[in-house]
Amino acid sequence: MNDVEQLREIVGAAKRIVAFTGAGISTESGIPDFRSPGGIWTRYKPIYFDDFMASDEMRRESWRRKFATDETMLNAEPNAGHRALAKLVELGRMSAIITQNVDGLHQRSGVPDAKVIELHGNATYASCLDCGHRHELAPIRTAFLExxxxxxxxKCEGIVKTATISFGQAMPEIPMIRAQEETLACDLLIVLGSSLVVYPAAGFPRMAKRNGARFVILNRDPTDQDDDADLVIHNEIGPTLSKAIGVN
Structure with missing residues (x-):
């Protein structure tokens, strides 16, 4: 039995599936991995949350970087991997997608907002750090660039920031609680495109395994958790997952 057949069998036997997605699923849509050579974090020193809050200069640099690198993400389209997960959600087989990504591609593939748990926030809009009011990016971009x-x-004249989690910023409490609940309720957790090095988020797959769920990793490169998984596939996500669940 080859890898795709094994994955098809494991998915077919599961009753409540959770996906855990990282940058690798979005690189197949042309979005660079921030940590890879040439990625944003290898070209720029990260701006920590406390510095963003304390300095107009750091806020200005943060927005400058945002708008300089935004076009690739905003023009990206969901790929076969996103669509395959959307199909599993539509069929009622997948209860949640826990994602480290901030690009909103899961929602654009047709997954309802309520089924996507964004651990690191969302870069497609901004929010007030005081009252939480949502702000769209287009008017912010125009005012900043012009x-x-x-x-x-x-609403309250508070500081507005992209709705993402910065270095040094606390992880969002409600998404983390929801992710833990879904992890403990699933009988299969599939990791897709995550290097599984960023904690506490990377602890969810092992949590599922300890709770009796099966654990699959589909990732281009090896991870530190490969030895814990029931099945590891080092291959492209979109084509592999599409074949395994029978969608185009």
Missing amino acids: KGELPLCE
Whole structure:
């Protein structure tokens, strides 16, 4: 039995599946992995949350980087891997997608917002750090690029930031709780495109395994958790997952 057949058998036997996705699923849509050679974090020193809050200069640099690198992400389209997961959600086989990604491609592939748990936030919009009011990026981009204006909340005049989790910023409590609940309720957790090095998020696959669930890794490169998994496939995500669940 080859890898795809094994994955098809494991998926077919599961009653409640959870996906755990990382940058590798989105690189197949043309979005660079921040950590890879040439990625943003190899070209820029990260801006920590405390520095962003304390300095207009750091906020300005953060928005400058955002708009300089935004086009690739905003123009990306969901790929076969995203669509395969959307199909499993549609069929009622997959209860949640826990993602480390901030690109919103799972939602754009047709997965309802309620089924996507974003551990690191979402880069397709901004929010007020005081009142939480959502801000769309287009008017922020125009004001920043044309006038150099830093965004303030239209509701409370608080500081506005992309709705992502920065270095040094606390992980979002509600998504982390939801992710743990889904992890403990599933009977199969599939890791797709995550290097499984960023904790506490990377602890969820082992949590599922300890709780009796089966654990599959589909990732281009080896991870530190390969030895714990029931099946490891080092291959492209979209074609492999599509074949395993029988979608185009």
